[in-house]
Amino acid sequence: MIYSELHNILSSKTIHLKSGQYLFTQGDSVKNIYCVNKGRIKLVRDTFEGTPILIHVAYAEESIAEASLFSKKYHCSAMAGTNTEVIVYSKDELLKILQENPESMMNLLKQLTTQVRDLRMLNETKSIYSAKEKVLTYLSTEFHRDKDSDLPLKDIAQKIGMAHETFYRTLKILENNGKIKRNKSHIKLTNL
Template sequence: MNKHILEQFLTDLKPLGLPLMKGEHLFFQGDQVENFYYLKTGKIKLIRNTIEGGQALIHVALAGESFAEASLFSSEYHCSAIAVSTSEIMRYKKSDLLVYLEQKPAAMKGLLKMFAQQVRDLRTVNEIKNIRSAKERVLTFISHEMNEDKELYLSMPLKDVAYKIGLTHETFYRELKKLEQARKLQRRDGFLKLL
């Protein structure tokens, strides 16, 4: 969905294709923001170095997504971007993009809408993380993300889903199994289906 919005209003600007090897850094936390990126194919992990020296997963950008959008208005990145798998990036010069948006209200409105969606999604995850029970947490997450057929396509490893909703992967695996055994959930390949 983000894909269409972005492709729509970025067509007039000539982006630069940029291949990225697995494990390669696109930018580092603290780097000056000179470009705006759009992920064509692959997967990009955004991590932030915490005070205690740890690393926190902030977001996993998937094919068709832009990422680190907030950096459009800040001079330096507040997180690092690392390719989880071999990826293809579209690169736009930040200054060009800002000028372009200023001249094309429809484009800016599209971006605004995308940001609004982001805010809502983040609030949803935030709310989910306040649910104490792992079981309820998992069920609530699936309910929010599933389609009309009550199916959820997993665009990332279960491990990352666990992190996203604030559970350890061990607990997440166990809860999935329990739900499956209780006939409340069905699993096949990359899908979860609520019953």
Template sequence: MRHALIPLFAGSRSLDLPAGEAVFLTGQQVEMIYMLRAGRVQLQRHTTHGARLILQNAGPETVLAEASAFSEHYHCDAVVTEPATLAALPKPVFIAALRDDPDLALAWSAMLARSVQTARVRAEIRSLPKVAERLNAWLYEGHALPEKGRWQDVAAELGVTREALYRELARRRTGGPA
């Protein structure tokens, strides 16, 4: 199914960013609404203890930090993890389109509802007491372990340390006790 918001971004400015580049940072003023056309972008927050939490691994046709449409400043960082092409639409144009097109506003509301559902699943997974339980729940949700060099991203998504995840993965490989 084609994403209902794609036509809105059709004439917008296009940005090509390399891996490691920030689309926006926490605290910056929200001037644009971004839709990812290609590549991958992570929405990240850093805890007061310095841990990195991944809030979202965004892929193509994803509107980044959708809540920012109704915020003055970004509340997370958006970091490109695979070279990305983004569509950038001025926030006032985006808001006017929602106001003027009831079907678009309804599609936006449905997308926000799905986003809330996804956030609740992530919160539920992070509330599980054991790393093994978090990993099992994450895998059950349809995720797959990436290549070895990206396991730290899974740890950040699960809200555990890299070391704790590595121990759990090693335990699973050797068939050790839970």
């Protein structure tokens, strides 16, 4: 997780959320920064038009609300999408430690840059219209390695922006074509 190396310096606590339970609500003062340990957290923004929009779904190992590290209020709400476990860090404490330890700040910087890179990659993967191409591109990139290996197929489908049914079907086609191999829910590209 993002703050792993600070884990022994930073005080933290773990909390458990039931599916549907809120972690924080849009407009709340930012007191804490969180990291998903298990399950998933949906970030939702209430727009002025009424219809709330989904901003992001954070899975295990993902930190949320880092952007809030520099803002007073949460700009969105966070709800558990399933039974979820999150680690809680104090925002002020985190900021203080970062200021005192340039090395750890540099480290956070590093992690953020790779996060940006991954997000860009994912973004472009989503722009691919053909289901086969999209899946192949996803599989051939590194941003999902390890991280996504234990994600349910359904969630992977959502992550790359396609209906899960289409994802299943596409996997089957690619498997029949010999492009991929898989046992249970572990998928591997065949070529090299």
